[in-house]
Structure formats: structure tokens, C-alpha cells
Amino acid sequence: MQNREISDPVSLIIKDCHQSEEEANRIFHQLAEKRQHDYTLRNGTRVHLNNQQLEEFAARFSSEVEPTYWVSRRLKH
Numbered sequence: 001m002q003n004r005e006i007s008d009p010v011s012l013i014i015k016d017c018h019q020s021e022e023e024a025n026r027i028f029h030q031l032a033e034k035r036q037h038d039y040t041l042r043n044g045t046r047v048h049l050n051n052q053q054l055e056e057f058a059a060r061f062s063s064e065v066e067p068t069y070w071v072s073r074r075l076k077h
Contacts, residue, residue: 009039009047010056014064016042021069024061032058 006012013031017024019042030036031054040046049057 006045006047009049010053010060012041012045012047013039013049013057014060017061017065018068024065024069028058028061028065032061 013027017027027039031039031049035054037049037054038046039049
């Protein structure tokens, strides 16, 4: 696994969230609910988020990821 400085780790994590609803929920639980600062991207790169980046992730998840899956579920029914 790589461990290097990434200029915008939140965007990369959001991209991972768009892979599936299950993956998005797992990532949200790990980062927003449990407040873990380390995450391994799908490509194997390990990133560390500071508190500000964790807050940014939670806000962007709510605005960019959650609505995608909510609409998808709504259209299925």
C-alpha cells in the first residue's frame, strides 16, 4: 500500500463512494460516524484526513453522494 501526500483526498474518497451504495455506507460509517482519520482508497493508496477534511467529507457526502442513492432507490419503487 502506498502512503503519500494527496492534495485533495476528500474528492478521491467521494469518488470511491460512487462505486456502490453499500460501499458509500461503509465509508461514511468509517469516516463520519466513527471519526477514523485513515482510509485506503480503492487503488490501494492510504490517505489521512485531518478534522477539517472529515467535516468536508461529511458535508460533501450529504450533498453529492446521498442524493444519488436516494433518487436511485425512489425510482426503483
